[in-house]
Amino acid sequence: MTEQLLEKGMLLNGQWVQAEESFFVKNPATWENVGVVPSGTAAHAKQAVDAAASAFVTWSKATAYERAAFLERWFHVIESRLEEIARVMTQEQGKPLTEAIGEVRYANSFLKWYAEEAKRVYGEIIPASVGSKRLLVQKQPVGVVAAVTPWNFPAAMITRKVAPALAAGCTVVIKPAEHTPLTALLLAECAQEAGIPEGVINIVTTLHPAEVVDTWMEDSRVKKITFTGSTPVGKLLMRKAADTVKKVSLELGGLAPFIIAEDANLDEAVQGVMQSKFRNAGQTCVCANRIYVHENIKDEFLEAFTQAVADLRVGNGLDEGTEIGPLINEAAVQKVKRHLEDAQAKGAAVHGEAVLASSVGHFMKPIVVSNATDDMLCMQEETFGPLAPVSIYTDDAEVVQRANNTPFGLAAYVYTQSLQKAFFFSENLEYGIVGVNDGLPSVAQAPFGGMKESGLGREGGHHGLEEFLETKYVSLNLK
Ligand SMILES: NC(=O)C1=CN([C@@H]2O[C@H](COP(=O)(O)OP(=O)(O)OC[C@H]3O[C@@H](n4cnc5c(N)ncnc54)[C@H](O)[C@@H]3O)[C@@H](O)[C@H]2O)C=CC1
Numbered sequence: 305m306t307e308q309l310l311e312k313g314m315l316l317n318g319q320w321v322q323a324e325e326s327f328f329v330k331n332p333a334t335w336e337n338v339g340v341v342p343s344g345t346a347a348h349a350k351q352a353v354d355a356a357a358s359a360f361v362t363w364s365k366a367t368a369y370e371r372a373a374f375l376e377r378w379f380h381v382i383e384s385r386l387e388e389i390a391r392v393m394t395q396e397q398g399k400p401l402t403e404a405i406g407e408v409r410y411a412n413s414f415l416k417w418y419a420e421e422a423k424r425v426y427g428e429i430i431p432a433s434v435g436s437k438r439l440l441v442q443k444q445p446v447g448v449v450a451a452v453t454p455w456n457f458p459a460a461m462i463t464r465k466v467a468p469a470l471a472a473g474c475t476v477v478i479k480p481a482e483h484t485p486l487t488a489l490l491l492a493e494c495a496q497e498a499g500i501p502e503g504v505i506n507i508v509t510t511l512h513p514a515e516v517v518d519t520w521m522e523d524s525r526v527k528k529i530t531f532t533g534s535t536p537v538g539k540l541l542m543r544k545a546a547d548t549v550k551k552v553s554l555e556l557g558g559l560a561p562f563i564i565a566e567d568a569n570l571d572e573a574v575q576g577v578m579q580s581k582f583r584n585a586g587q588t589c590v591c592a593n594r595i596y597v598h599e600n601i602k603d604e605f606l607e608a609f610t611q612a613v614a615d616l617r618v619g620n621g622l623d624e625g626t627e628i629g630p631l632i633n634e635a636a637v638q639k640v641k642r643h644l645e646d647a648q649a650k651g652a653a654v655h656g657e658a659v660l661a662s663s664v665g666h667f668m669k670p671i672v673v674s675n676a677t678d679d680m681l682c683m684q685e686e687t688f689g690p691l692a693p694v695s696i697y698t699d700d701a702e703v704v705q706r707a708n709n710t711p712f713g714l715a716a717y718v719y720t721q722s723l724q725k726a727f728f729f730s731e732n733l734e735y736g737i738v739g740v741n742d743g744l745p746s747v748a749q750a751p752f753g754g755m756k757e758s759g760l761g762r763e764g765g766h767h768g769l770e771e772f773l774e775t776k777y778v779s780l781n782l783k
């Protein structure tokens with residue numbers, strides 16, 4: 305059923321603004337138009353920085369308690385519009401409504417958590433080596449922040465940046481992904497309803513990301529870039545940040561190993577790998593991308609896992625019972641097919657029908673391949689789709705070496721009932737996040753981020769607030 309077309313504007317200095325060009329937002333399940341938004345230009349990008357720089361003067365001088373109150377009010381307004389935002393998210397991104405509701409709650413948890421953490425930005429007094437001196441350390445907001453976000457978590461990837469930025473006293477300019485601008489604009493509507501002052505949050509939607517973001521990267525008033533998306537774009541932004549020495553936070557691609565040790569609780573391991581692999585149809589940067597199972601339990605695991613995968617229901621995210629929605633676009637479908645065909649050509653066994661579930665929409669049936677070997681594309685590149693490669697291993701040290709043999713280091717998982725193995729794996733896996741008997745580790749209060757080419761910095765927890773603060777040392781000579 306086609307719901308009403310959402311016609312939205314960009315948010316610049318508290319005003320909803322149109323542009324000469326606009327673009328339709330399409331539903332990946334039906335290819336129908338969900339909404340229409342402006343395609344912002346470099347001029348709009350500059351207006352956004354003008355607004356954020358002006359608002360920073362007052363916002364940064366508000367007390368932490370005043371900023372916290374705004375975040376709390378924003379949290380409650382989103383709560384009151386949760387179902388509406390989730391339905392729009394499902395229509396523009398495709399995830400099942402139950403997952404969209406879960407994501408809005410997850411996104412909102414960052415507002416709640418940073419409303420409290422804002423009040424805990426402590427400084428220090430350092431014992432002086434000169435009697436007449438007092439040495440103080442103060443934390444101050446970095447300034448105007450540019451946030452560039454992906455389509456796979458259209459709400460959480462915004463609040464995971466904006467909540468700590470505002471808590472710290474920064475103001476923001478945001479460019480959401482062109483596939484999913486509507487969720488971002490609804491969050492901004494909620495912020496306006498909560499009374500967050502004009503210019504504190506600005507959103508530029510566009511079909512020309514480089515034009516808008518390059519304007520921000522060249523503007524010395526923008527003190528920080530925070531980005532979630534692909535590693536190639538992350539590297540590009542990191543290079544551009546150097547010209548004005550901007551601070552950089554990057555959440556990039558992953559290639560998560562999911563290790564099932566010989567002593568694992570198999571029921572829990574199957575549940576965990578289903579959660580990790582198939583959330584958002586496999587379109588998350590922390591999805592299990594490589595499943596390593598000990599050879600002594602391979603058969604029992606495969607029997608249980610392939611059955612659980614076969615039971616997954618594929619369909620439109622708005623339909624009751626849907627567990628796997630469409631992929632975001634045709635390119636995503638082709639990438640999964642390329643990985644599947646490569647695996648088959650290199651000897652993988654395919655469990656299930658590797659066929660598209662529908663002629664309309666970017667649907668794919670979840671597929672398990674076994675006998676996976678490390679030379680396959682699906683074991684070397686992020687699939688970002690519902691393809692689960694299973695490989696066997698014999699020795700714990702061997703599988704750690706294989707798991708670490710990649711430029712990526714975002715999330716890793718291990719299922720074991722042994723404390724010794726839990727520590728062996730978690731301490732030796734070169735990943736920023738390790739789920740031990742936990743397929744869903746992401747929470748607002750803990751630091752989320754990658755090592756190696758999976759990113760820089762952390763989001764969530766008090767670590768995530770530090771990313772938006774400068775450390776100032778004040779030496780007081782009382783002589
Ligand atoms: N580590 C993480 O949390 C995440 C990583 N990713 C990775 O990103 C890929 C798919 O997500 P996409 O959104 O397609 O990634 P993407 O990197 O193409 O896009 C992410 C954002 O960057 C913008 N962008 C694209 N090219 C740009 C440019 N030249 N200058 C400035 N901004 C630009 C896009 O408009 C979007 O807002 C996957 O490979 C996935 O691994 C995606 C989501 C989360």
Ligand SMILES: O=C(O)[C@H](O)CS(=O)(=O)O
Pocket residue numbers: 456457460461532587588589590746752
């Ligand atoms: O972009 C992503 O994939 C998210 O960071 C994953 S999570 O935070 O929802 O786990």
